[in-house]
Amino acid sequence: MRCVVSSFWLPRDGSPVEQYEDAYFPRRTGARTTPRLRLAVADGASESMLSGLWAQTLVRTWCRSSRRRDMADVVASAMSGWDTTLVAYRKGREAESRPIEWFEQPGLERGAHATLLGIELTRPPGSEGRWSAVSLGDSCLFQVRDDELVTAFPLTDAAAFGNAPKLVPSSARHLNRVVAHLERAEGAWQPGDMLFLTTDALAAWFLTEAAAGRTPWRAMNGIACDDSAAFAEWAAGERAGRRLRNDDLTLVRVEPTR
């Protein structure tokens, strides 16, 4: 299987890059030949501490896990490592003479939260290409074939984006609830298809445009791999026109070619 992977990201307008709390993986872009490929995007919740770090932990753990490892195992593994991350964070703060403040403690105790979308592409020898996706929350996968949207997952309607998406918490206490709410989808891919993984603001824009009979994938596909300036320019225009909500933006584009 050969794929070209491109990724684009931006913090919300007015925020420095350090405050970007989405995450995506793999970080390496460009063409690759591989029997299987895992990709993921996640959106750290604004109203929790260390949610950007948690989002990164989730996408890395999914993408670096073996094929046999299901999302339930991946989330369990990420949760089990979180206490170690927290201990290191607290030590780091003490080393900087910035001990945890009273207003941070409740948030650290509540834990971090993020949406998560992970997909896996495969092409068994002699068979057609397959994709499978697992999601919790409103990060979305779109599949486009022959200039038509053929899959939108897990959300299919821009009106479904609210302010309370389902989230993966860092606390292992909630593992069973997370596993029960995971949504799954699978399908076939063909050379020439385009797959887009996006966090919510871009996904809502995409579905709004598609519902209006337009072709948002052309804009998403028109930006050259690694041309972050073109993506920023495009986003600035859409934000200024109030068509795109001012939020962190993440797009991972996958083009399987054979």
Next chain:
Amino acid sequence: MPFSAEISRANPTCFLFLIDQSESMGAHIGGGDVPMTKAEAVADAVNRLLSELSIKCAKEDGVRDYFHVGVIGYGAAVGPILDGALAGRDLVPLSEVAARPARMEERTRQNGRHSAGRTVKFPTWFSPVAYGDTPMCAALTRARGLLGPWLADHPGCFPPVVVNITDGVSTDGDALPVAQGLQALTSADGHVLLFNLHLSSGLSDPVIFPGPDTALPDDYARQLHRMSSPLPDQMMAAAARQDLVLDAGARGFAFNADISAIVQFLDVGTQVLELR
């Protein structure tokens, strides 16, 4: 559409609390587990709200200034009542509020009916006072004097929310025209919101967020109702999440509030930030 401005550090909004400190605020209030005066219940609820706002806006790099906050008392005098390092300050960015509580108390929080409970930190920024008259007109005038320049500096903000907490009738004139003057202040996103929270020491049932045609017990209640802004959509939605069934056009007004109604009122009336 009004009341839709994004709240960010570049475009913060403002909460201004006007707290009646008149002598009658020393009377007891119902509705809580522990006997309390009205002044104590209000100080407790507003201090807790400041603490919860700080926690809600805390991130790894500090507390984000989505809000500027002020607490004005009116009784024997009219003016800012934050204590400690913030004494004399009127509208303070939330990060400074979080960094400088006047006192850090330790309180026991019950984790369940049978558990021993655990000690949590409870910061306070001001203390209960009950002494003097009820110069509500002066307090509303002070609010207008603070918010006018603040709006000039933040012309695109989500409109400031003023919460007037009182148990009595204004002793320095008719508050209605002064309140209307305050509500006439505007940002590009809408008029200043004035909410009135009236406290009771009696056993009357609270009336919370009445609609435009809700029957109210007396002229005083009707006047406070007229002085209160309609709730914007996000607060109507917050009320619905608390299973409150409100009439269309419900106003930010409570009459005869007890302790639990104070908490509910402040929770709904400050739901402006859509963090996710």
